[in-house]
Amino acid sequence: MLHIKYTLSRGRGVYASASIEPNTVVERSPVLLFSKEEYAAYGKHTLLDHYTFNWPDGRMALALGLGSLFNHSSRPNTSFSIKPHEDEPTIEYTVLRRVEPGEELCIFYAHSLWFTPDDPNDAPPAALTEEDDPPFDLLRISVDEEPEDTVETSA
Numbered sequence: 001m002l003h004i005k006y007t008l009s010r011g012r013g014v015y016a017s018a019s020i021e022p023n024t025v026v027e028r029s030p031v032l033l034f035s036k037e038e039y040a041a042y043g044k045h046t047l048l049d050h051y052t053f054n055w056p057d058g059r060m061a062l063a064l065g066l067g068s069l070f071n072h073s074s075r076p077n078t079s080f081s082i083k084p085h086e087d088e089p090t091i092e093y094t095v096l097r098r099v100e101p102g103e104e105l106c107i108f109y110a111h112s113l114w115f116t117p118d119d120p121n122d123a124p125p126a127a128l129t130e131e132d133d134p135p136f137d138l139l140r141i142s143v144d145e146e147p148e149d150t151v152e153t154s155a
């Protein structure tokens, strides 16, 4: 259903090999998790920092599989959902509308980007900074709540 294609302006990206219907889960990426301390000391100072996701508990996650190869668009056709409570923590990618063969699947990273998007329409408005990034849910990023039967309560 998906393939990787390289372009000069974006590097690798994830593309549709066939048409994909809205709400199709196209990828479930297992993640490598780095502790806050380990990441601050090492990962943050490397190329890894262009790939990692904030995990809800403060750790940083690197998506395996195709998950690290979705490029950014300010009009994303794909959303991602952080699944911290599965047996194996994953990030799940879902197509938001019908996608045609050959179309690139893009997610929305954030308002504050560390690179210049090749399409000026994808550039964040100049006035917006990291502080202006709305919470996960408004960024089309969802985080699964902990299932009720495993919620810890303080007695």
Ligand SMILES: C[S@@+](CC[C@H](N)C(=O)[O-])C[C@H]1O[C@@H](n2cnc3c(N)ncnc32)[C@H](O)[C@@H]1O
Binding pocket: 009, 010, 011, 012, 013, 050, 051, 068, 069, 070, 071, 072, 073, 115, 116, 117, 118, 119, 122
């Ligand atoms: C998570 S990686 C995505 C995969 C990356 N293209 C690769 O080949 O490894 C993020 C990097 O992709 C590139 N990128 C993502 N979205 C882009 C866009 N809209 N325009 C140009 N470059 C983009 C930037 O170099 C960014 O640092």
